Amino acid sequence: MSPNLILAEEHAGSTLRRNLLAVAGTLLLVATYAALVITQPTNLTDGLGQGVALATFAAYLLAALLLLAAVLPDLPVSTLTLIPVALALNILLGQFVGSVMVPLYLDSIGTVLVGFLAGRRAGAATGVLGTLIWSLFAPTVLPFAAGAALVGFLAGTAARFGAVRRVYLAPIAGLVSGVLVGVVSAPVAAFVFGGTSGVGTGAVVAAFRSMGDSLLSAVTKQALISDPGDKAIVFLIAALLVYALPGRLSHSYEFVRRYKVLGKRGAKQSA
Amino acid sequence: MPFFQKLHPFTVLSVAIAIVAVTTAIGNVWVSLAVIVLCLAASAFAGKILKLVALSAAIVLPAFASQLLIHGLASSGSLKLTAEGLSTATALGLRTAVLVVAGLLCALIIDRHQLVAAIDLSKAPPQLGYLVAATLFLLPQLAERQKIIGEAQALRHVHFRRGIVGWFQKARMQAVPLVLSSLEETSKRAPHLAARGFPANTRMSRLRTVPDSRVQRAIRVSALVLALIGPVLILIGLQFGAVA
Incomplete structure (x- = not known):
């Protein structure tokens, strides 16, 4: 029998390797974040500032790649075929929002959709891959890969614990996720790019700076204004x-069946 | 064959990584400007300069404006224009510009088919090549489908109102059919792929070859070593220079 028609053998060594990669990625992310928040480098453009920018960029990107390497080999084919569609939807629906002048990003609908249907590992992988592919069109998104992974991971976690069973729970989960994502992504915006890349968000950061806030504090406050609302709407739409x-x-996804993601609504749909 | 087509995609990417890392570490306005000019010259050589300028401007100009607001105008605790703030804003704006221009140049000169083939031939998991290929080639297909859905709604004389109500109406009328049809296709594609032995446990032969040579492999290794060690040496040198 062809080796492709039987289930691949799962070696204990490969599972351990993947777990170690996931732990290493998470630790790197947490350590970088903690180091930046504790030291809060003030000089952005002289010597140390350049080093901090490069180290932050590299550490956040490496953490995202480690998480991707840990997750990717585990994903079933049904999830692998779902991810490219989700990535394309992220870009297309993001552009569609831009075209109607609504002041939201909504560029993670596909990532959250994968999290809801295929779980947190698939959601995290979609976040990282989406950022890597989007970076071909906008290279500045590259260091935000870890934040995008967190969006997918939190969407899967929220779905697992019942956030999609009631329509009003989804935006609440999105709101909480938005706070976490905003806090994690703020050091990248502050220390790699020296603020934000948009004029509107830049004006908000400038307002906080003029009130005496440090750069990290101002960028974090701006993220806490933008991200929770955006993620609440994204989670609701997804x-x-x-x-x-x-x-x-929807029930063709094992994650949806196993964790009863849709609750009673799912039972009615599949009946 | 055009010059850039003769290069392995990973050679282009590793050289770009080295250039961005070293330029960021040096942090000199003139060096950053020189790198941007070199990138533009390379894009002119490839016949893509207009596209590179347009795409880069769309990202770099708002970023520059944001830096001017944050550092040029609003220094800590006050709202005034200072020379120091303007200098910081310029340095940060150029740092972003180098990343954007070099990154977009890579995206414009690397052939997508070759990139996918290079990923497949590398030691990366086979899933990665599939995901990159599927996304890059699915994007224009879904964009076309979105256009067709819009035309179908127009034929039904559906008019979208302005503002937030119109936005939700448009989301319902356009996004729902797009998402449903895409996911329906996905569910059909999965068993076909699985039946064809995806993801493969062994290396599969590819008909497309990716141009490579010993020189290119040496350039790739040197560029990655430079990207890792170069910034460290430069930053140590800058610290010593500051102390002296």
Whole structure:
């Protein structure tokens, strides 16, 4: 029998290696974040500032790549075929929002959708891959890969614990996720780019700076204004899209069946 | 064959990584400007200068404006224009500009088919090549489908109102059919891929070859070593210079 028609053998060594990669990625992210928050380098453009920018960029990107390497070999084919669609939806729906002048990003709908349907590992992988591919069109998003992974991871975690079973729970989960993502991503914006890359967000950071805040504090406050609202809407839209799927389709994902992601709504759909 | 097509995609990427890392570590306005000019010259050589300028301007100009607001205008505790703030804003803006221009140049000169083939031929998991290829080639297909959905809604005389209500109406009328049809296709594609032995446990032969040579391999290794060690040496040198 062809080796492709039987299940691949799972070696204890490979599972351990993947777990170690995930732990290393998480530790690197936490250590970099803690070091930046504790030291709060003030000089952005002289010697130390350049070193901090490079180290932050490299550490956040490496952490995201380690998490991707830990997760990718585990994903089933049904999830692997879902991820490219989600990545394309991130870009297309993000552009569609831009075209109607709504002041939101909504560029993570696909990532959250994968988190809801295929779980947190798939969501995290989608976040990292989405950032890597988007960086071909906008290289400045590259160091935010870890933040994007966190969005997918939190979406999967929220779905696992019932956030998609009631429509009002999804935006609440999005709000909480937005706070965490904003806090994690702020050091990248502050120490790699010296603030933000948009004029609107830059004006908010400038306002906080003029009130005496440090750069990290101002960028974190700006992120806490923008991200929770954005993620609340993204989680709500992704939940509504999942509800709109035929039960046959949504229940084809093992994660949805195993953790009863859709609750009673799912039972009605599949009946 | 055009010059850039003869280069392995990883050679282009590793050289770009080295250039961005070293330029960021040096942190000199003139060096950053020289790198940007060199990138523009390379894009002109490849016949992509207009595209590079347009794409870079769309990212770099708002970033510059943001830096001017944050550092040029609003220094800590006050709202005034200072020479020091302007200098910081310029340095940060140029740091971003080098990353953007070098990154976009790579995206414009690297052939997507070769990039996918290079990932497949590398030691990366086979899933990665599939995901990059599927996303890059799915994007124009879904964009076309979104356009067709819009035309179908127009034929039904659906008019979208302005503001937030119109936005939700548009989201419902355009995004829902797009997402549903895409996910439906996904569910059909998965068993076909699995039946064809994806992801493969063994290395699969590829018909497309990626141009490579011993010189290019040496350049790749040197560029990555430079990207790792160069900034450290430069930053140590800058510290010693400051102390002296």
